[in-house]
Amino acid sequence: MRYLRDRIISFAATLLLISAVTFFAVNVLPGDPALLILGTEGDPERLASLRQELGLNQPVLIRFAGWLTGMLRGDLGRSIRYSVDIAPLIKNALPVTLLLAVSGVGLALLISIPIGIGCAVRHGSLFETLSLVMTQFGMALPSFWLGLLLINLFALRLGILPPAGYTSGASLILPALALALPRAAVLIRVVRGSVLDALNQDYIRTARSKGLPQYMVLYKHALKNAAVSIAAVSGVQLTQLLGGTIVIEQVFGLPGLGQLLLAAALMRDLPLVQGLVVTSAALILAVNFGLDLVLLSLDPRLRYE
Amino acid sequence: MQVNNTLKTMITIVMLVLALAGGATTAAADDDVLNIAVPTDPDSFDPTRSVAAATAEIAFNIYEGLVKSTPEGKVAGALASHWEIDPSQTVYTFYLREAYFHDGSPVTADDVVNALNRARDPQISQRAGNYQAIASVYSLGDNRVVIELKEPYAPLLYELTELAAAVYPKAASGLASRPIGTGPYMLEEWRPNQYIKLVRFDRHWSGQKPFFREVYFRIIPDYNSAVISLKTGNIDLIPRLEASFLHQVENVPQLTIHAAPMNVVQLLAVNNARPALSDLRIRQAIAMAINRDQIIIGAAWGQAEKLHTGLSPAMPEFYNTDTADLLPYDPARAQALLSEAGYSNLELTMTLPSAYPLHVQTGEIIADQLRRIGINVKIEIVEWGTWLEKVYNQRDYDLSVVGLTGKLDPHTSLSRYVSTNSRNFTNYRNPEFDRLIDEGIRVSGPERKAVYDQAQEIMTKDVAAVFIMDPMQLNVLDAQIKGWLNYPVYVIDVAALYK
Numbered sequence: 001m002r003y004l005r006d007r008i009i010s011f012a013a014t015l016l017l018i019s020a021v022t023f024f025a026v027n028v029l030p031g032d033p034a035l036l037i038l039g040t041e042g043d044p045e046r047l048a049s050l051r052q053e054l055g056l057n058q059p060v061l062i063r064f065a066g067w068l069t070g071m072l073r074g075d076l077g078r079s080i081r082y083s084v085d086i087a088p089l090i091k092n093a094l095p096v097t098l099l100l101a102v103s104g105v106g107l108a109l110l111i112s113i114p115i116g117i118g119c120a121v122r123h124g125s126l127f128e129t130l131s132l133v134m135t136q137f138g139m140a141l142p143s144f145w146l147g148l149l150l151i152n153l154f155a156l157r158l159g160i161l162p163p164a165g166y167t168s169g170a171s172l173i174l175p176a177l178a179l180a181l182p183r184a185a186v187l188i189r190v191v192r193g194s195v196l197d198a199l200n201q202d203y204i205r206t207a208r209s210k211g212l213p214q215y216m217v218l219y220k221h222a223l224k225n226a227a228v229s230i231a232a233v234s235g236v237q238l239t240q241l242l243g244g245t246i247v248i249e250q251v252f253g254l255p256g257l258g259q260l261l262l263a264a265a266l267m268r269d270l271p272l273v274q275g276l277v278v279t280s281a282a283l284i285l286a287v288n289f290g291l292d293l294v295l296l297s298l299d300p301r302l303r304y305e
Numbered sequence: 306m307q308v309n310n311t312l313k314t315m316i317t318i319v320m321l322v323l324a325l326a327g328g329a330t331t332a333a334a335d336d337d338v339l340n341i342a343v344p345t346d347p348d349s350f351d352p353t354r355s356v357a358a359a360t361a362e363i364a365f366n367i368y369e370g371l372v373k374s375t376p377e378g379k380v381a382g383a384l385a386s387h388w389e390i391d392p393s394q395t396v397y398t399f400y401l402r403e404a405y406f407h408d409g410s411p412v413t414a415d416d417v418v419n420a421l422n423r424a425r426d427p428q429i430s431q432r433a434g435n436y437q438a439i440a441s442v443y444s445l446g447d448n449r450v451v452i453e454l455k456e457p458y459a460p461l462l463y464e465l466t467e468l469a470a471a472v473y474p475k476a477a478s479g480l481a482s483r484p485i486g487t488g489p490y491m492l493e494e495w496r497p498n499q500y501i502k503l504v505r506f507d508r509h510w511s512g513q514k515p516f517f518r519e520v521y522f523r524i525i526p527d528y529n530s531a532v533i534s535l536k537t538g539n540i541d542l543i544p545r546l547e548a549s550f551l552h553q554v555e556n557v558p559q560l561t562i563h564a565a566p567m568n569v570v571q572l573l574a575v576n577n578a579r580p581a582l583s584d585l586r587i588r589q590a591i592a593m594a595i596n597r598d599q600i601i602i603g604a605a606w607g608q609a610e611k612l613h614t615g616l617s618p619a620m621p622e623f624y625n626t627d628t629a630d631l632l633p634y635d636p637a638r639a640q641a642l643l644s645e646a647g648y649s650n651l652e653l654t655m656t657l658p659s660a661y662p663l664h665v666q667t668g669e670i671i672a673d674q675l676r677r678i679g680i681n682v683k684i685e686i687v688e689w690g691t692w693l694e695k696v697y698n699q700r701d702y703d704l705s706v707v708g709l710t711g712k713l714d715p716h717t718s719l720s721r722y723v724s725t726n727s728r729n730f731t732n733y734r735n736p737e738f739d740r741l742i743d744e745g746i747r748v749s750g751p752e753r754k755a756v757y758d759q760a761q762e763i764m765t766k767d768v769a770a771v772f773i774m775d776p777m778q779l780n781v782l783d784a785q786i787k788g789w790l791n792y793p794v795y796v797i798d799v800a801a802l803y804k
Contacts (some may be wrong), residue, residue: 027406030690030691030695031691031693031694032692032694035693035697036690037357037431038356038431039356039694040697040730041356041432041728042698042728043727043728044727045434045727046431047698049427049428050431081346082346082348082497083348083482084497089329092496092499093498093604121516139615140421151530155537156533156536159537162534162537162539163531163539164525164530164539165500165523165539166533195525215722251530252528252530253527253530255497255498255499258524259498263346263498266689268690296650
């Protein structure tokens with residue numbers, strides 16, 4: 001219980017800190033929404049009246065306090081860029097990014113676990129060498145370029161998947177794959193390393209010597225032990241993706257949080273930036289919390305620290 | 306057993322993926338649905354609020370004013386069937402047609418008066434400044450609207466074609482996301498970052514029914530993805546594709562390209578107030594060091610039209626073609642002017658907006674051309690918000706490259722170079738030019754043309770800025786789609802398209 005309470009307090013404190021930092025950081029950037037809205041047709045009178053209207057004339061601290069009290073009442077305010085309420089904007093974008101990040105990491109796990117185990121089991125084989133060479137490529141490939149290659153192959157040449165936009169679940173396949181492959185490359189090495197490590201332990205020798213079949217040794221004993229590091233790495237990957245699918249969303253024209261954030265930042269749409277940053281931060285903190293719980297259940301030793 | 310289960314799961318996933326994929330490819334086959342790729346969302350569909358070109362090109366299909374622009378850059382009747390101008394050029398009487406709003410209510414003179422009064426009220430409208438020549442707007446009976454001007458103002462009809470002068474029901478509210486107009490299409494749904502969906506309006510006053518029943522403007526920020534979507538048939542049209550993508554779409558049998566000048570004036574802004582640059586000889590040296598042909602090949606892939614003054618040749622009625630010979634490309638003469646002015650090792654900074662690759666590349670080529678005559682140019686690339694603050698707002702820069710969108714009337718484009726104009730970010734000052742611009746709004750016909758010809762000659766000779774090019778807009782369509790109309794303003798005329 002105490003643990004939970006401490007976590008919630010640190011959760012709230014972190015959110016507050018993050019929102020304060022972004023608020024002031026966006027404020028010190030040159031240019032403001034009024035200037036960006038009017039562009040090269042602006043003049044001082046219109047700038048002044050628009051700033052007044054958008055409430056940009058008030059001191060930063062007052063604006064931050066205003067945003068914070070609204071936020072505490074559950075009111076995220078109105079977007080300057082889109083002239084609509086922020087909550088529905090985020091509500092529509094959230095599932096896209098969430099689905100994209102989860103399926104990206106899920107796909108990476110699906111690819112990497114069998115290959116990683118294969119590498120560990122056939123340590124020193126040609127299969128291992130080839131797999132490791134491939135992971136080098138995988139890690140060096142930027143996701144957005146991989147995305148363009150995938151679009152070229154599956155959408156343009158084969159014509160079996162949509163190239164861009166968000167029309168059905170199929171729209172997420174290519175971007176998820178583009179995110180998954182470089183991450184799978186990292187995970188293959190993690191799986192291989194930790195399974196190899198486990199296979200060299202004494203308890204594995206014991207398990208083998210009592211006559212357990214190979215798959216039982218692998219899945220019951222070796223993989224279970226390796227799961228801690230796999231979960232830790234893929235958990236970190238998931239948090240990275242929750243805050244960082246901007247480029248892939250851009251390439252595939254997906255209406256996720258990343259694109260919204262980019263549009264908001266370019267227009268200095270502070271309320272929208274704030275809403276998005278708080279949402280992503282909350283998501284990441286929640287995933288971290290969940291990850292801790294998973295790790296605790298996987299490795300009882302962690303519970304006593 | 307366990308291995309078998311994993312295999313089964315994998316097979317199921319693959320089948321699911323294929324099933325979904327199959328569904329996606331068959332979905333895009335409806336014949337009367339048009340898909341258009343656009344890079345960004347509109348800002349607001351409220352005519353008094355919107356300032357973004359991204360909105361105007363879509364809203365053109367939703368809203369109409371008393372008059373509208375034609376592909377030739379002229380003014381035609383929209384809600385007004387015709388109009389009369391009294392001899393003093395200050396009283397305009399518009400005769401309204403019978404027309405209906407998207408919500409079914411009839412358009413009344415009252416609605417028109419309300420919309421125009423809001424458009425010119427600085428407390429309400431972002432564009433009120435464009436309508437300050439208006440003294441009053443009132444109705445005469447049910448179908449006549451009168452606009453009285455304080456003094457003759459030639460650009461009035463052009464200003465009335467703008468989105469800011471669009472007509473909507475007097476009682477309407479929440480137009481920002483739920484526009485109600487009289488245009489051939491009405492907005493059904495706007496999903497930010499996804500699409501804007503328009504549906505055909507069957508009671509348009511013209512009695513004509515556009516071919517496409519549903520029109521999606523799909524937000525695809527990355528042009529690479531948009532081009533591939535066009536090739537796979539998921540998108541039917543990309544308006545205003547950047548010239549650097551030309552090689553990806555030319556000679557593709559299933560695509561047609563309509564290229565036309567954008568009516569944008571790209572210029573090298575020269576801060577006339579900087580010590581060295583306040584010397585006319587230095588400015589003229591810079592102007593004569595610039596080889597436009599080289600820039601157009603290097604930065605715009607050959608897809609642009611040269612220009613030499615503050616208007617685009619896309620407005621042939623007013624563009625002064627003689628300005629080409631005033632300060633021609635002549636590096637030797639440029640160098641002579643520089644040494645005459647007594648400057649050696651002149652160092653200047655060029656501030657470029659990263660959001661616009663065309664302007665950045667243009668700037669890089671210009672910097673190289675200036676180095677050849679002995680001016681050292683340091684390039685500084687900044688983000689758009691920073692550019693607006695530093696270059697446009699504070700005018701704290703030496704040189705910069707940017708594009709200014711032209712309007713249908715020359716006054717809007719040229720008046721920004723008037724000494725006291727707040728948009729005059731090159732700090733250009735010439736009383737004779739100011740006088741001519743002031744005169745231009747009072748006269749009409751050939752007299753007006755003569756005034757603007759002279760003003761253009763003066764600004765080019767004085768190097769208010771070095772005017773470079775009007776980039777071509779490449780409108781790329783699925784070859785089955787016909788009827789595309791190029792406009793000299795930012796619009797996509799969907800109602801004209803058919804299959």
